[in-house]
Amino acid sequence: MKAFKKYVSLLKMSMQVSFTYRFNFLINAISGVVFITSLYYVWKAIFAQRAELNGLTWEHMQSYLLVVFISNMLLSWYSETAISRRVMDGSVSMDLLKPIDFQKARLSETLGTSLVEGGICIIIAVIWAFMFTGVQVPPDASSAALFLLSLLLSVFIKFGIVYLSGLLCFYTTSMLGVAWARAAITNLFSGALVPIALFPDWLGTFAKLLPFQGIVAIPASLYMGQLSGMTALGQIGIQLFWAIVLWLAGKALWRWSVRQVTIHGG
Amino acid sequence: MSVIEVSSLSKQFKQAVKEPGLKGSIKHLFTQNYRTKNAVDGIDLQIEEGDAVAYVGPNGAGKSTTIKMLSGILVPTSGSVKVNGIVPHQERMRHAKQIGVVFGQRTQLWWDLPIRESFSLLKDIYEIPEQEYKRNMDRFRELLSLDEFMDQPARKVSLGQRMRADLAAALLHSPPIIFLDEPTIGLDINVKVRIREFIKEVNRDQGSTVLLTTHDLEDIKDICRRLVIIDKGRIIYDGSLDKVKDAFAKERKIYFQVSEAAPTLLESLSRMPGVVLEIQEDTKFSVEFNRFQHSAGQIAAFVMERVEVVDFRIDEPSIDHIIRKLYDGELSIEEGYGAEAAK
Numbered sequence: 001m002k003a004f005k006k007y008v009s010l011l012k013m014s015m016q017v018s019f020t021y022r023f024n025f026l027i028n029a030i031s032g033v034v035f036i037t038s039l040y041y042v043w044k045a046i047f048a049q050r051a052e053l054n055g056l057t058w059e060h061m062q063s064y065l066l067v068v069f070i071s072n073m074l075l076s077w078y079s080e081t082a083i084s085r086r087v088m089d090g091s092v093s094m095d096l097l098k099p100i101d102f103q104k105a106r107l108s109e110t111l112g113t114s115l116v117e118g119g120i121c122i123i124i125a126v127i128w129a130f131m132f133t134g135v136q137v138p139p140d141a142s143s144a145a146l147f148l149l150s151l152l153l154s155v156f157i158k159f160g161i162v163y164l165s166g167l168l169c170f171y172t173t174s175m176l177g178v179a180w181a182r183a184a185i186t187n188l189f190s191g192a193l194v195p196i197a198l199f200p201d202w203l204g205t206f207a208k209l210l211p212f213q214g215i216v217a218i219p220a221s222l223y224m225g226q227l228s229g230m231t232a233l234g235q236i237g238i239q240l241f242w243a244i245v246l247w248l249a250g251k252a253l254w255r256w257s258v259r260q261v262t263i264h265g266g
Numbered sequence: 267m268s269v270i271e272v273s274s275l276s277k278q279f280k281q282a283v284k285e286p287g288l289k290g291s292i293k294h295l296f297t298q299n300y301r302t303k304n305a306v307d308g309i310d311l312q313i314e315e316g317d318a319v320a321y322v323g324p325n326g327a328g329k330s331t332t333i334k335m336l337s338g339i340l341v342p343t344s345g346s347v348k349v350n351g352i353v354p355h356q357e358r359m360r361h362a363k364q365i366g367v368v369f370g371q372r373t374q375l376w377w378d379l380p381i382r383e384s385f386s387l388l389k390d391i392y393e394i395p396e397q398e399y400k401r402n403m404d405r406f407r408e409l410l411s412l413d414e415f416m417d418q419p420a421r422k423v424s425l426g427q428r429m430r431a432d433l434a435a436a437l438l439h440s441p442p443i444i445f446l447d448e449p450t451i452g453l454d455i456n457v458k459v460r461i462r463e464f465i466k467e468v469n470r471d472q473g474s475t476v477l478l479t480t481h482d483l484e485d486i487k488d489i490c491r492r493l494v495i496i497d498k499g500r501i502i503y504d505g506s507l508d509k510v511k512d513a514f515a516k517e518r519k520i521y522f523q524v525s526e527a528a529p530t531l532l533e534s535l536s537r538m539p540g541v542v543l544e545i546q547e548d549t550k551f552s553v554e555f556n557r558f559q560h561s562a563g564q565i566a567a568f569v570m571e572r573v574e575v576v577d578f579r580i581d582e583p584s585i586d587h588i589i590r591k592l593y594d595g596e597l598s599i600e601e602g603y604g605a606e607a608a609k
Binding site: 005013 | 340362363365369372374383
């Protein structure tokens with residue numbers, strides 16, 4: 001129990017720090033709003049010509065965009081790059097001196113930041129939804145609950161991906177390059193730019209084999225109440241599966257990287 | 267059993283060798299040549315509990331590399347390290363609890379948090395019992411005057427303040443073993459004195475074992491009883507602080523002031539083997555001699571027999587002088603006691 005307390009303290013600490021960096025978050029939020037608003041108008045123009053696109057209606061699409069926004073904001077750029085920055089500036093070696101698990105510590109920090117920023121972004125999301133009426137709330141309580149669970153899992157998946165790409169900075173000095181590549185791949189395969197349902201078949205099948213769908217596509221479909229019963233739980237299961245796989249992969253990569261670094265010198 | 271046991275410890279780094287110019291860079295893309303560098307080259311070191319050891323050597327001698335291996339950040343290429351029975355890089359978490367480490371060039375405080383909060387976070391991370399935390403905190407606050415800046419985030423305090431906070435942070439969990447890598451680097455004299463006092467007190471009162479690297483000779487004289495000198499990855503001296511003089515300084519210098527000018531004396535002095543004569547005035551001169559060839563008594567007697575001596579003093583070579591000479595590479599292992607110590 002005591003061993004767990006240190007991670008809770010780290011989580012609280014990072015909540016505190018994210019208030020210090022409120023300006024950072026604000027900028028991030030503004031760019032998020034701009035991004036989502038432009039997507040909104042693009043899709044609005046597309047749906048002006050037709051009522052339905054591969055089974056998606058304009059109403060669906062608006063809800064979808066809301067989920068994209070929330071999911072993007074839950075893990076901000078700042079907390080994303082925090083891990084790679086740690087690797088780049090060498091403070092990793094100070095982490096090795098502390099009786100604390102690196103991966104769990106970073107997860108605690110990320111969750112702490114996400115709690116603060118997530119809270120704020122929900123307020124922004126509500127305002128956004130209010131301004132552009134037409135966004136629907138989940139059809140019933142159970143889809144709402146499943147959506148929240150799925151959103152939580154999406155944070156773990158995103159953390160897993162961010163953590164892995166952060167550790168890549170042990171091998172390359174191009175921290176921004178890695179972060180941008182990761183963001184581009186995530187945006188495409190998570191369905192943040194275009195819903196996976198609209199992908200060509202082969203790309204859609206491919207996307208379903210990857211972990212990224214768990215970041216936007218799955219929470220979004222649960223939000224819209226498109227899935228029911230076992231299918232919904234199955235999707236949550238896929239998210240859980242990826243969250244665990246990514247966690248273990250992160251653990252393995254960390255162990256391997258640390259061995260490399262401690263053997264060859266930082 | 268010694269607290270720290272190091273035997274034939276070596277660390278090699280691979281360094282990429284790149285030929286100069288654009289051609290070299292392009293070539294490097296395809297074929298990488300590496301050169302191995304022996305940062306630490308077969309070190310043996312035993313440190314007893316409660317000892318305070320200065321680990322000294324020029325830049326790049328292998329000091330920090332040794333400290334990093336002792337603290338578990340680097341894995342040795344060969345040889346063995348044991349700290350309190352633990353192999354540092356194998357049991358990192360358990361090891362972390364028994365050591366306190368300060369790297370003068372880095373901080374372990376959270377940049378954006380008030381220093382007070384960094385401490386309470388460390389309390390949880392190291393699972394320090396409330397009572398112990400309070401006791402240490404009260405002591406450190408007084409000894410290091412932390413109260414002046416406890417509410418400031420680490421990024422806003424001065425280097426001296428940050429260093430004091432870092433020391434407190436490293437020792438908060440009362441580690442029995444303390445590694446300090448240049449803890450006084452870049453600090454003003456007042457802060458240095460204060461930090462020295464603090465380290466001394468921790469070493470004396472808690473009986474903590476201290477290993478300290480520094481370029482500041484006052485640090486060494488003030489805190490440490492034992493001196494280990496490393497150069498090019500090898501230990502070239504290991505012994506007490508006083509003995510280093512005997513080991514390396516073979517020159518002694520006697521200053522004479524005599525009642526009248528004595529040109530014949532000076533001439534015969536200057537012809538003695540192993541003697542360097544320096545004349546300041548007619549009646550003031552100094553004689554530098556190799557103490558393995560002449561004793562001070564012989565030289566003094568030689569002068570006194572020939573002229574009336576008004577005043578004289580013997581110059582002991584200072585530790586500063588010796589270490590500076592070591593850094594310059596003027597003293598080598600082959601000389602004096604160092605050779606025996608190295609065996």
